[in-house]
Amino acid sequence: MNFSQRMSLATDRPVDALVRFEDVKKSYDGINFVVKDLNLDVFRGEFLTMLGPSGSGKTTTLMMLGGFEQPTLGHILLDGKPVERLPPEKRNIGFVFQNYALFPHMTVAENVAFPLRYRGITGAAAKEKVRQALGRVSLEALGDRRPAQLSGGQQQRVALARSLVFEPALVLMDEPLGALDKQLRERMQIEIKQLQTSLGITMVYVTHDQSEALTMSDRIAVFHDGRIQQLSDPETLYNAPANRFVASFIGENNSLPCTLLGWEGGLAVVRMADGTTLKAAGANVSGMGVDMSISIRPENISLAGQRPHAGFNRFSGMARDVFFLGDHMRLSIEAFGGQLVTARIPALQARHFALGTDVAFECSISECRLLEE
Amino acid sequence: MTAVEVDRINVFMAVRRAQRPARRAALSLALPLIVFLAIAFVAPILYLLVTAVGNPETREVLPQTLRALESWDGISTLDEPVYAAFANDLKVAKDKSTAALLGKRLNYEISGMRSRVLAAARMVEKLDTGPYKEKFLELNKDWDSRETWEIIKRNGASFTPYYMLTALDLQQANGSIKRVQGDQAIFLDVLARTLFVAGLVTLFTLILGYPVAYVLTIAPKAIAGFMMLMVLLPLWTSLLVRTTAWVVLLQSDGIINDVLTALHLTSERLQLIFTRTGTVIAMTHIQLPFTILPIYSVMRSIPATQLRAARSLGAPPSSAFWRIYAPQTLPGVVAGCLMTFILSLGYYITPALVGGPRDQMVSNFISVYINRDLNWGLAAALGVVLLVVTLAIYLLFLRLVGADKIKLG
Numbered sequence: 001m002n003f004s005q006r007m008s009l010a011t012d013r014p015v016d017a018l019v020r021f022e023d024v025k026k027s028y029d030g031i032n033f034v035v036k037d038l039n040l041d042v043f044r045g046e047f048l049t050m051l052g053p054s055g056s057g058k059t060t061t062l063m064m065l066g067g068f069e070q071p072t073l074g075h076i077l078l079d080g081k082p083v084e085r086l087p088p089e090k091r092n093i094g095f096v097f098q099n100y101a102l103f104p105h106m107t108v109a110e111n112v113a114f115p116l117r118y119r120g121i122t123g124a125a126a127k128e129k130v131r132q133a134l135g136r137v138s139l140e141a142l143g144d145r146r147p148a149q150l151s152g153g154q155q156q157r158v159a160l161a162r163s164l165v166f167e168p169a170l171v172l173m174d175e176p177l178g179a180l181d182k183q184l185r186e187r188m189q190i191e192i193k194q195l196q197t198s199l200g201i202t203m204v205y206v207t208h209d210q211s212e213a214l215t216m217s218d219r220i221a222v223f224h225d226g227r228i229q230q231l232s233d234p235e236t237l238y239n240a241p242a243n244r245f246v247a248s249f250i251g252e253n254n255s256l257p258c259t260l261l262g263w264e265g266g267l268a269v270v271r272m273a274d275g276t277t278l279k280a281a282g283a284n285v286s287g288m289g290v291d292m293s294i295s296i297r298p299e300n301i302s303l304a305g306q307r308p309h310a311g312f313n314r315f316s317g318m319a320r321d322v323f324f325l326g327d328h329m330r331l332s333i334e335a336f337g338g339q340l341v342t343a344r345i346p347a348l349q350a351r352h353f354a355l356g357t358d359v360a361f362e363c364s365i366s367e368c369r370l371l372e373e
Numbered sequence: 374m375t376a377v378e379v380d381r382i383n384v385f386m387a388v389r390r391a392q393r394p395a396r397r398a399a400l401s402l403a404l405p406l407i408v409f410l411a412i413a414f415v416a417p418i419l420y421l422l423v424t425a426v427g428n429p430e431t432r433e434v435l436p437q438t439l440r441a442l443e444s445w446d447g448i449s450t451l452d453e454p455v456y457a458a459f460a461n462d463l464k465v466a467k468d469k470s471t472a473a474l475l476g477k478r479l480n481y482e483i484s485g486m487r488s489r490v491l492a493a494a495r496m497v498e499k500l501d502t503g504p505y506k507e508k509f510l511e512l513n514k515d516w517d518s519r520e521t522w523e524i525i526k527r528n529g530a531s532f533t534p535y536y537m538l539t540a541l542d543l544q545q546a547n548g549s550i551k552r553v554q555g556d557q558a559i560f561l562d563v564l565a566r567t568l569f570v571a572g573l574v575t576l577f578t579l580i581l582g583y584p585v586a587y588v589l590t591i592a593p594k595a596i597a598g599f600m601m602l603m604v605l606l607p608l609w610t611s612l613l614v615r616t617t618a619w620v621v622l623l624q625s626d627g628i629i630n631d632v633l634t635a636l637h638l639t640s641e642r643l644q645l646i647f648t649r650t651g652t653v654i655a656m657t658h659i660q661l662p663f664t665i666l667p668i669y670s671v672m673r674s675i676p677a678t679q680l681r682a683a684r685s686l687g688a689p690p691s692s693a694f695w696r697i698y699a700p701q702t703l704p705g706v707v708a709g710c711l712m713t714f715i716l717s718l719g720y721y722i723t724p725a726l727v728g729g730p731r732d733q734m735v736s737n738f739i740s741v742y743i744n745r746d747l748n749w750g751l752a753a754a755l756g757v758v759l760l761v762v763t764l765a766i767y768l769l770f771l772r773l774v775g776a777d778k779i780k781l782g
Binding site: 088092094097104105114163166 | 676678682683689692693697700
């Protein structure tokens with residue numbers, strides 16, 4: 001990070017960064033870096049998700065923040081103070097692990113009371129805090145049970161209660177919902193988010209589930225190959241992916257190779273493989289590279305009317321397959337010289353065409369994004 | 374019975390019938406082992422139990438005598454008919470060469486009986502007719518003693534508590550049971566010694582093995598693999614070889630003493646071989662894998678996040694270890710210790726080769742009674758004592774920690 005960047009960081013977010021990663025690098029073997037040049041601020045009170053495929057460096061980053069791994073280079077500031085050499089027990093950070101890591105030989109109440117003993121809270125005061133913490137996750141009645149006697153969802157809540165009972169300013173979560181079934185996971189997402197908002201705590205959440213990230217987060221950092229590919233709020237991430245990786249990782253996407261011909265009124269003019277020219281928004285594109293692609297989300301492609309609309313790209317394609325999915329149809333279209341494009345169109349519209357014939361499709365130019373590698 | 378109940382029973386029977394082929398198949402798979410165990414394990418143990426209380430010698434050799442003694446009140450002087458019956462029995466015994474057996478058996482209870490019985494047998498062979506009483510008294514006036522006949526009469530029963538009592542340093546005298554005094558009382562000492570040595574070995578294997586098991590679980594794969602090999606290597610070596618190796622190492626001019634004196638840790642060479650210290654050292658080494666492996670298998674099943682979670686909640690490393698990790702290793706610790714303790718109770722070769730006369734364990738005495746004294750009854754009785762003590766300790770452990778807390782696999 002050079003000086004001007006540091007200044008801009010400093011002016012943009014002067015004091016409310018609870019956590020700051022400064023040029024953090026992590027390597028286990030001294031050759032390959034799992035985390036490369038990480039610079040990241042986590043603001044006080046925000047819900048930040050680190051999203052990425054396995055091996056992208058997100059969990060390592062979380063472990064460094066939790067104190068279980070040391071950065072090879074760089075600094076981690078917690079509340080403005082460097083903590084790289086501070087052991088986990090001195091950081092006062094709540095941590096919820098993937099497998100919950102409840103202590104099987106202790107009851108639920110003993111589990112929740114565990115962090116209190118190290119903070120000098122015992123007896124009636126501890127009991128009251130445990131009661132409150134279990135109440136927060138609606139488990140008051142189960143204090144005497146052993147973790148093994150609880151369902152997965154209940155264990156998850158106990159882990160949550162245990163990480164919150166000592167009122168840490170920061171709570172870290174490592175794929176905490178991975179072991180739960182879909183319905184329970186969705187309910188827990190909402191509950192965790194509500195707890196975070198109502199308690200005003202800062203949460204750093206690691207997941208590889210993009211819908212989880214989109215649902216819960218204030219901001220999402222997309223990790224790939226040890227770097228943050230994009231850091232933004234969920235809507236920007238979905239609507240304006242910064243690069244091809246983010247576009248393909250978040251939501252469904254058609255990534256179609258193309259050549260940039262030039263610019264016209266702020267829009268890029270590109271030539272597709274079969275010679276069709278399309279227009280695309282390309283805010284993030286810097287040069288005139290050949291290795292480019294436009295990305296179009298399936299839901300942004302629709303059947304075209306008789307006449308072209310202003311502001312829309314029009315192209316023809318042949319429907320190969322149609323899948324009925326209740327409220328919508330998924331089309332597999334062959335277009336641009338043999339490439340498969342997926343489209344999602346309302347079921348009503350889809351009645352009006354036959355498989356294997358050329359059909360005209362359209363897509364709003366602002367939803368076609370030119371991306372570099 | 375209502376129709377519904379009848380129906381339910383029919384369904385139940387149908388389910389049982391449907392499962393029968395599967396049950397039979399499962400049984401037939403286990404059958405060879407069941408048969409093998411019954412023949413090679415259960416039957417010998419039953420035989421051992423019977424031998425410990427069995428008392429066939431007197432009954433078989435002296436049937437007429439015992440019949441003649443039936444009406445004896447144990448106080449009055451015995452008359453000719455008893456001696457005549459005794460003489461007849463001895464004649465038969467002489468023919469069948471069973472007199473020595475009787476002599477040996479009676480000798481356990483009164484020393485000198487063996488030669489008296491054999492002398493009497495030789496004498497009656499030469500006599501054709503009675504009266505026999507004087508002849509017996511001429512031979513040895515103890516043939517008139519009440520004690521002798523009391524013991525013969527008592528041993529007419531098919532079962533005797535004699536061996537079991539002896540194995541517990543007890544004896545039967547004048548119809549009451551009392552403690553054996555003086556240098557005859559050895560077996561309780563031996564039992565206590567056996568328990569003490571086994572306990573000591575268990576403690577040392579735990580102290581040495583627990584950290585090793587922990588390092589095995591956290592070490593990088595290559596190092597853990599090598600360490601595991603080091604742990605298992607002794608298991609793949611014959612017990613006799615390992616014990617003999619210790620005999621070599623523990624010599625007064627052996628390697629251990631050489632090193633100790635070279636480092637000036639001791640001014641004179643230590644007596645290690647033929648001592649209890651040596652026995653415990655060798656046994657600890659041999660038993661280490663048995664303690665380590667169950668602990669290791671339990672430790673491996675404890676997720677690494679347990680310690681991390683404890684640390685993140687504020688526990689310093691030592692506290693996290695003792696409060697969170699160690700309690701979860703308890704099933705392995707109990708299993709490993711139980712295994713080593715029980716195996717140590719039965720040690721034979723190592724104390725025999727490395728220990729001195731004062732370090733011999735119950736097994737060594739069993740072997741002596743079987744191989745040298747041919748006193749199978751007492752050997753079996755000592756075996757029963759060992760078996761009962763082992764079972765008692767196992768049950769005690771079960772009671773103390775619960776069956777689910779012992780993880781042998």
